[in-house]
Amino acid sequence: MAKTNIVARTGNEAMAEAMRQINPDVVAAYPITPATEIVQIFAGYVADGLVDTEFVPVESEHSAMSACIGASAAGGRIMTGTSSQGLALMAEMLYIASGLRLPIVMADVNRALSSPINIHCDHSDTMMVKDAGWIQIFSENAQEAYDNMIQAVRIAEEALLPVIVTTDGFIISHCMERIEIIDDKDVKNFVGEKKLGNYLLNVDKPITIGAMDLPDYYFEHKRQHIEAMIESKDIILSVAKEFSGLFGRSYGLFEVYRLEDADCAIVLMGSTVGTAKAVADNLREKGIKAGVLGLRVFRPFPKEEIAQALKNIKAIAVMDRSDSMNAQEGPVCLEVKASLFDDSASPNNVLNYIYGLGGREVRIEDIESVYKGLGEVIKGKSKNKITYLGVRE
Amino acid sequence: MANIKELVKQKELFTGGHRACTGCGAVIVARQVLMVAGPNTVVAGATGCLEVVSTIFPYTAWNIPFIHSAFENAAATISGVEALYKSWVRQGKYNKKINFIAFGGDGGTYDIGLQSLSGAVERGHNILYVCYNNEAYMNTGVQRSGATPKGADTTTAPVGKVRKGKEQSRKNLTEIMIAHDMPYVAQSVAGNWRDLTSKVEKALSIEGPKFINVLQPCMLGWSYKPEITCQMGRLAVDACVWPLYEFVNGRYKITYKPKQKKPVSEWFSPQGRFRHLLKPENKQMLDEIQAQVDNFWENLLKKEAPAQNQ
Structure with a gap:
């Protein structure tokens, strides 16, 4: 069994910690309560040189997901985080990210949607985008949030689908809990290097991403996307099995x-x-x-x-x-x-x-x-x- | 600066076979920009005419990597590509020099994409944003935009029995971009290849965010004969409705001054969208527009003047 460190962390801190260990190439994000801390803590890691990540502090969640899409299509391992209105503003881009089959991983801290404006937990934000073609993984506590983020990278890249990992606003995001943190090198080994298929920065093999799909092709592409969602169930289970074998905590559907x-x-x-x-x-x-x-x-x-x-x-x-x-x-x-x-x-x-x-x-x-x-x-x-x-x- | 003989010998990076209208100015802009940028270029396109006509699956007119994601976010999308590039260069995973270019129409740039553009420029990404500005939402059928000039006939500000086309003046996006204090801002035009290619070349030699606002005549939306697209571009410049200028290192430079400034009516006359303004009963409106154009041109000359005195 791999070595773990027992620490006290809030859900947001646990997710930020997972992101540090995953060390994504790009994080593009915008602040929103109660998810702000995740990217705020992460920006601190960037400032201290603890990660290789290019942090893009965008001017809206719409641009956050747009930049994630650009960076992911360019070939990188990309992460972001948001909540509620932010997720709603991203909604257009969520469908595009999944339709382009980009393995972006996003932390979503569940929060009620306006109006009336409210910053506390319910699941209406995540449910609003349940049909956006993203894998959605819910967490019961900070430990699961941490473990789910690490597994999500593997799931996303194997399924070629984006993944939302959620926590409950304030109840998990701001509540201090005892969690077990995996060693940095074990996380690094578990997530591995991202495999490159076709990607924008490969100028020697230029590709067009996001082409205009008319009635002669759109349906087939959507059908493939749906099939990928169906097949991702087995990927989720196999990643969980490997995770459990290495780190001892079991997960299923x-x-x-x-x-x-x-x-x-x-x-x-x-x-x-x-x-x-x-x-x-x-x-x-x-x-x-x-x-x-x-x-x-x-x-x-x-x-x-x-x-x-x-x-x-x-x-x-x-x-x-x-x-x-x-x-x-x-x-x-x-x-x-x-x-x-x-x-x-x-x-x-x-x-x-x-x-x-x-x-x-x-x-x-x-x-x-x-x-x-x-x-x-x-x-x-x-x-x-x-x-x-x-x-x- | 490459001469035209050298430019046309290069491999076409924006190919023929696309579905643009006869006489389309947008594809002229795309082709000329890529002639200068070369193969080590990644392009993000906003939803709009250029994207639609060039990427109908399973075909593409782009011989360089191209991404389209949505309408309002070409600047944010290319900023993500550029961010990954920086990350990979820092990690030692990538060592080519790449140009990052975004294309957006005036709707995708002046209106729905302005926030995304402003954000990307403020963040200082090393990108060139090219607005192919045909002064209305042409892809959806000639609706008014923030770039549509006063008096123009569009489908959402039509000429009727009471109203005479768009009642508001266009916003001055070039000046808005200059207000971002960015390294390079310019206006150019489809119809003056030398002006456009030399501005693209200069822009790409500068680190940081760059913006070129290219007036792009549209035979469909402006309602003129398709064979005169390039003449229409030059006429706009000669009438000073679209001055060619640059803003570099905090200084204005007018890159072309017409020897004989043409009246606005001469610019209006080949275009269906301004036809009503040439009727005698609308003379007052025509005079007002001429006065606005004169005023803008005089102001531009004054802005340039201090630099010339040094």
């Missing part, structure tokens, strides 16, 4: 917690996974068979695997930290339900809880009320399909 014999389960992403696991432990002591499925990879969505993991659960609650504004349910619930439906299991025992918008606190009692609702479903009582948890109605 999602984490199952006390799910094998559970009657009721909560499916959710991000920092609240930890709270749900604590509540499940408490309920188990009271004889209630509670379990948790903590989703790590939202894109590509692990539909068959989730259907398999949930097939024997009597009642399921999917907790969404964003709402799709009058869709049938929140975005995660829609995916989970559709997965169960495809697998001929009954999606009728799935409840959706929309929670924590704009940083609204999610307490132990809130999660307990979700399990209580599932208990009623098991007893045959009818329940509202969607509950807005912790809101003043």
